[in-house]
Amino acid sequence: MSQARHSTARSLAAHAVLILYTAIALFPVFVVVINSFKNRRAIFADPLAVPGPESFDLVGYRTVLAQGDFVLYFQNSLIVTVASLFFVLLFGAMAAFALSEYRFRGNMLMGLYLALGIMIPIRLGTVAILQMMVASGLVNTLTALVLVYTAQGLPLAVFILSEFMRGVSDDLKNAGRIDGLSEYTIFFRLVLPLVRPAMATVAVFTMIPIWNDLWFPLILAPSEATKTVTLGSQVFIGQFVTNWNAVLAALSLAILPVLVLYLIFSRQLIRGITAGAVK
Amino acid sequence: MGALTLTQVTKSFGATQVIKGVDLAVEDGEFCVFVGPSGCGKSTLLRMIAGLEDVTSGDVAIDGARVNDLAPARREIAMVFQSYALYPHLTVRDNMGLALKQAGTPRAQIEAATGKAAEMLALDHLLERRPAELSGGQRQRVAIGRAIVRRPKLFLFDEPLSNLDAALRVQTRIEIARLHRELGATMIYVTHDQVEAMTLADKIVVLRGGVVEQVGRPMDLYNDPDNTFVAGFIGSPQMNFLDAGKLGLNSDRLGIRPEHLTPGGGQISGRVSHVEKLGGETLVYLSSEDHGLLTVRLFGERDYAVDEVVGLGFEPNRAFHFDAQGRRLR
Ligand SMILES: Nc1ncnc2c1ncn2[C@@H]1O[C@H](COP(=O)(O)OP(=O)(O)OP(=O)(O)O)[C@@H](O)[C@H]1O
Ligand SMILES: [Mg+2]
Numbered sequence: 001m002s003q004a005r006h007s008t009a010r011s012l013a014a015h016a017v018l019i020l021y022t023a024i025a026l027f028p029v030f031v032v033v034i035n036s037f038k039n040r041r042a043i044f045a046d047p048l049a050v051p052g053p054e055s056f057d058l059v060g061y062r063t064v065l066a067q068g069d070f071v072l073y074f075q076n077s078l079i080v081t082v083a084s085l086f087f088v089l090l091f092g093a094m095a096a097f098a099l100s101e102y103r104f105r106g107n108m109l110m111g112l113y114l115a116l117g118i119m120i121p122i123r124l125g126t127v128a129i130l131q132m133m134v135a136s137g138l139v140n141t142l143t144a145l146v147l148v149y150t151a152q153g154l155p156l157a158v159f160i161l162s163e164f165m166r167g168v169s170d171d172l173k174n175a176g177r178i179d180g181l182s183e184y185t186i187f188f189r190l191v192l193p194l195v196r197p198a199m200a201t202v203a204v205f206t207m208i209p210i211w212n213d214l215w216f217p218l219i220l221a222p223s224e225a226t227k228t229v230t231l232g233s234q235v236f237i238g239q240f241v242t243n244w245n246a247v248l249a250a251l252s253l254a255i256l257p258v259l260v261l262y263l264i265f266s267r268q269l270i271r272g273i274t275a276g277a278v279k
Numbered sequence: 280m281g282a283l284t285l286t287q288v289t290k291s292f293g294a295t296q297v298i299k300g301v302d303l304a305v306e307d308g309e310f311c312v313f314v315g316p317s318g319c320g321k322s323t324l325l326r327m328i329a330g331l332e333d334v335t336s337g338d339v340a341i342d343g344a345r346v347n348d349l350a351p352a353r354r355e356i357a358m359v360f361q362s363y364a365l366y367p368h369l370t371v372r373d374n375m376g377l378a379l380k381q382a383g384t385p386r387a388q389i390e391a392a393t394g395k396a397a398e399m400l401a402l403d404h405l406l407e408r409r410p411a412e413l414s415g416g417q418r419q420r421v422a423i424g425r426a427i428v429r430r431p432k433l434f435l436f437d438e439p440l441s442n443l444d445a446a447l448r449v450q451t452r453i454e455i456a457r458l459h460r461e462l463g464a465t466m467i468y469v470t471h472d473q474v475e476a477m478t479l480a481d482k483i484v485v486l487r488g489g490v491v492e493q494v495g496r497p498m499d500l501y502n503d504p505d506n507t508f509v510a511g512f513i514g515s516p517q518m519n520f521l522d523a524g525k526l527g528l529n530s531d532r533l534g535i536r537p538e539h540l541t542p543g544g545g546q547i548s549g550r551v552s553h554v555e556k557l558g559g560e561t562l563v564y565l566s567s568e569d570h571g572l573l574t575v576r577l578f579g580e581r582d583y584a585v586d587e588v589v590g591l592g593f594e595p596n597r598a599f600h601f602d603a604q605g606r607r608l609r
Contacts, residue, residue, distance in 0.1 A: 169362055172366070175364040175425075178352060178378070179378035189366075189368070193368060194367070
């Protein structure tokens with residue numbers, strides 16, 4: 001009996017900690033969302049109040065949808081994020097497979113070199129990247145952003161995925177080789193499905209900084225046609241006046257797509273724990 | 280079809296040599312078992328035969344044709360792994376049929392081959408399941424079925440029964456023996472289980488540290504070991520090694536199997552340290568001042584008290600003489 005009570009107490013404590021953490025983490029998001037539905041005066045008068053009949057106002061959303069081309073900005077952000085994510089996962093997984101599966105000279109060094117990017121921020125190379133993009137005529141294109149983000153996401157992807165791939169049964173890959181599967185089939189059909197939870201983790205960690213980034217869109221692709229959502233929202237933040245309604249509305253809208261992507265991946269994360277052929 | 284020849288085969292991982300020059304001939308239809316302590320290179324040698332590891336030097340030949348540079352899939356072999364290694368995303372039927380499908384065999388022929396293999400292994404009712412929905416024993420039977428379907432020249436088994444429980448192990452062992460008889464195929468089987476080696480093998484290869492210690496039929500290794508390693512490795516409980524000098528003999532060590540030591544007689548004496556009664560037989564462990572720990576195997580149920588002093592005798596013609604290097608003196 002005391003054992004059972006003890007564990008109930010423990011799980012209550014654990015839940016209390018988790019709920020507290022969730023509350024702290026969600027609080028800023030909550031404040032942003034509720035204020036996006038209020039008029040300007042109400043935002044400043046009582047920022048923590050939920051919108052009531054008096055303070056409720058959709059002016060922020062109207063401004064956002066009226067000014068600038070927000071649909072286009074969203075589209076740009078989505079294209080950049082999804083394309084970068086695709087390349088990071090594809091190339092990251094391929095490099096990780098090579099590093100974990102094949103013995104070749106310099107394997108260790110190559111692994112270290114590829115992981116180095118985790119420690120060195122890519123922004124240090126901004127000037128050189130900009131020069132390169134200018135030289136290759138890629139300034140003000142989404143391609144420039146996709147290339148940079150792919151480079152930025154690869155180190156962590158290679159690092160995490162190669163650890164996971166080392167864990168995939170050698171016997172399974174060897175069985176495939178004996179049955180005449182090509183290395184590509186072994187990679188795509190046998191190994192990738194087994195590391196799906198790791199892929200989902202990498203996807204989430206890669207996607208969020210890309211979606212939220214302001215730096216590279218501002219430097220590499222500030223033109224109207226290539227603006228991303230974060231950059232597009234900046235028009236409402238002026239040096240002297242800031243249109244808070246519009247900023248908050250834009251930010252609230254910007255949460256949605258990334259939330260959808262996250263939900264997709266986290267489902268994979270849970271479902272992906274494969275019950276395999278390996279006992 | 281299905282003879283295997285290894286000629287001075289070696290394998291190095293970096294600077295460490297793991298297989299140190301192995302010569303071996305396995306004849307068509309033979310059941311050959313590799314035994315040896317953990318880490319001696321059994322799996323590595325098997326994987327070299329399969330083509331999953333490169334050969335550092337020497338030649339591997341199947342049916343007289345050198346296959347060193349041939350991809351695993353082109354060597355006409357099949358392999359069964361300890362961890363089963365079934366494809367998790369395919370049904371039992373597709374698992375078994377995959378190799379033929381890769382080779383471009385017509386569909387009807389694949390169906391026939393999987394059907395026949397499934398029938399042989401009593402897997403008919405499981406064909407539509409996925410590996411995750413099978414028990415350990417069933418998975419291993421599917422893995423064996425997958426090997427049969429290909430009609431390979433050479434079957435390779437790497438400790439296929441080690442993940443199964445004792446009863447299932449016996450049953451699957453008998454099944455493998457039956458398959459060997461029915462298919463008449465050449466099989467190479469790695470194990471460190473004595474009983475599997477003795478009961479299945481036409482030929483046992485004893486390996487130690489990447490070197491072949493002795494090759495022979497099970498009873499030849501048992502009755503005529505070349506050195507103390509083979510003598511100690513084959514047979515359970517282990518052979519006793521006595522100090523020959525203390526017995527007034529001119530070899531270095533004397534090997535006597537536990538069943539060939541008999542109570543009574545006074546050449547050797549020891550104090551009983553432990554008794555194990557197994558019903559059909561009794562194992563008595565004695566410690567002797569001259570020879571260290573000795574094991575005696577007696578038929579039936581016997582009563583001995585711990586600390587009792589027992590005299591032992593042996594038939595000289597059932598004892599093996601070894602020199603100081605462990606080599607057999609004949
Ligand atoms: N990829 C590798 N790189 C380096 N050393 C290896 C590699 N594979 C095996 N070895 C070494 O080769 C030796 C033989 O290994 P192997 O797996 O063939 O042993 P084994 O006889 O099958 O042992 P067990 O009975 O435990 O399965 C071991 O010492 C092992 O450490
Ligand atoms: Mg092994």
